[in-house]
Amino acid sequence: MLSIMRHFRSGFFLSVLLVFATASGLAADTDTLPAEKARQAWASGNFTEALSIWRPLASQGDPEAQYRIGQMFENGQGLDQDIELAMNWYRKAAEFGYAPAQFRLGLAYLQGKGQPRDSAKAFKWLERAQKQQWAPAQYALGLLYLEGMGVDRKPAYAMTLLKGAAEQGHAGAQYSLGMIYLQGKNVEKDPAKARKWLLKAAEQQHLQAIYQLGQLDNSNKSDPRKIRLAAEAGFAPAQYDLGAAYATGRNGLDQDFGQAAIWLEKAALQGHAQAQFDLGWLYESGKGVQKSLDQALLWYRKAAENNLDQANYQLGHFYEHGLGVEKDAQRAFNYYQAAAGAGNKEAQYALGVMYDLGNGTQQDFSKAMKWYLKAAAQDQPMAMYAIGNLYANGYGVSKDLKVAKKWYCKAASLGLPQAKQMLGEKTDLHMVCDNPLTSSPEN
Structure with a gap:
């Protein structure tokens, strides 16, 4: 099951918030004829015309125009990219009370973009934006207070903020609420409320929500139609699930390793570690693809780079036995050690054997026993x-x-x-x- 904290991994959280800020930005715009003409020019990619309208408006103190120029500097749209100048323009608009600019400035302080990181200033500007009922700011603060990131945890306040954003139609907040009720995170589990909010997010084509509904459908049996819909829209976890379903012949699909390879590769190319590993296994075994230990190694390495313990174990096995590579006991030992440290029981046993035999490392029966016991505790x-x-x-x-x-x-x-x-x-x-x-x- 996907966790709502996926938003926070590898900076994805901030990028998601920025997407929602851009998508929702027009809600706070001023409705004047020049401003509307500038927006239309910007939306069509005519940044020169948009800038020609917004520059004089900004110099007259129009906060939306100041914000838009900040966006153009940040994204290099019609102007050379300059993050510091972007932040200066955002600050001008924020000080005028323009909520989208306050939100952007808060995120910038949160991630140290264009100025040093400053949690206090980040929360100051995000709070100002959310007090104006700016949904992206409510969503951001809701997640931050829910997990206590840079601030004390306040689950009740977090739920209030997320509900405020969700009721305004913010798809990310709707998805997050659905997952909170589904997982029972700081609230009682409530499948009905979970489904309600996930459906609202899915109606806005929120891929994670579509995927999650597919997982929930029909008494815990995944609905392949929803999974396929999310997969075809490019959602990597759904692509992986569809590939795995073809590989195993489940969820009403006939076993088809060729289709499995197609969908696993789509997910693997997006960095999905388990898909990378499973694709490596298909190449190693020659199922659905032409057998290739070189390709197997390539995908195992990619999965290992994503810290998948199974992949580190498999690479250790390849180097220990010389499968597609020259035998290298030292490299095998290193890969086994990485996987064993992550709790992989097969790697723990293999590492124990290497200490037992003095293969790739100095013989040490005490360390062999240590790793054997760890593996045995997992019924190896x-x-x-x-x-x-x-x-x-x-x-x-x-x-x-x-x-x-x-x-x-x-x-x-x-x-x-x-x-x-x-x-x-x-x-x-x-x-x-x-x-x-x-x-x-x-x-």
Whole structure:
């Protein structure tokens, strides 16, 4: 399920707010004939004409014209891009009380754009804008107060602000409210309210809302029509879900690896880490695409750059075994270490093996045991078996056949053939593993 905090990742939050500010900007404009003519020229891309109208208006103190010139400097529209000059023009309009300029200036202080970061000034200008019921400012402050970013958390105030923006038709606020009610974040879960707000956002073509409604439809079964609609509109999570549905033959779709590859690639090209990994797997296995370890490596690397632990593990496996690359135990160790540190149980086991054997690193049975135990805690049977071997042989620990038997039994209970063989192929596991009087395996 998507979290509303996706807005805050990698600066996406601020860019989303800027989009909504631009889209909603006309609501606060002054209705004069020259101003309308300038807006029409600007909308059609005729920035020279727009500027010729707004410059004299701005010099007469018209706040909308000052704001628009600030926009043109910020975006390099008809003027050389100059962030400092843009902020100067925004400040002029903001001091006149123009809400869109106050909002832009607040965001600029929040992200340190054109001037040093200053949370106090950021909140001052955002509050001034929201007091004028400027929906983008209400939305921004709502999310900031909800999560306590640069300010103390105030969930009740955050909800008031988000509702204010949502009731004015702000799609981002409507989506956020839907997700808050869906997840029960600082409120009781309320599926009906969640659906209500998500529908309102979806009616405005908010892709995340469309996608989320697809996830919710029909008693937790994803609706492929809504997922496809969001995917075709370019929403990466929906493209990934559609690709995954084709790969597995779920949600009413026939299994089709060719279609899976098409949709996974669309999401992967937008930086969706899991799609990059899954596309790598398709190339590694030759499903839906021509088998290519080079392409598999390319996509695994991209997913690893996005900190996907599975990808780091897979790259470690490739370098350890020389799949499409020269064997390199040191690089394998490094990739395993990155994935293991992120909690990947297969990487934790693999890292334990490397310490156990002294492969790619100095042999260290204590560190091997450390990583085996972490993997075993996540029910990795090979790690349990390896722990049994360390105790059975007294490597890094005192030799203890009873403890070894305990770990062999754990691994055998998960169906590991090696552990069953160690205990005896025809052994009744219940009798051997649950009875303290039975003998321990001897090596």
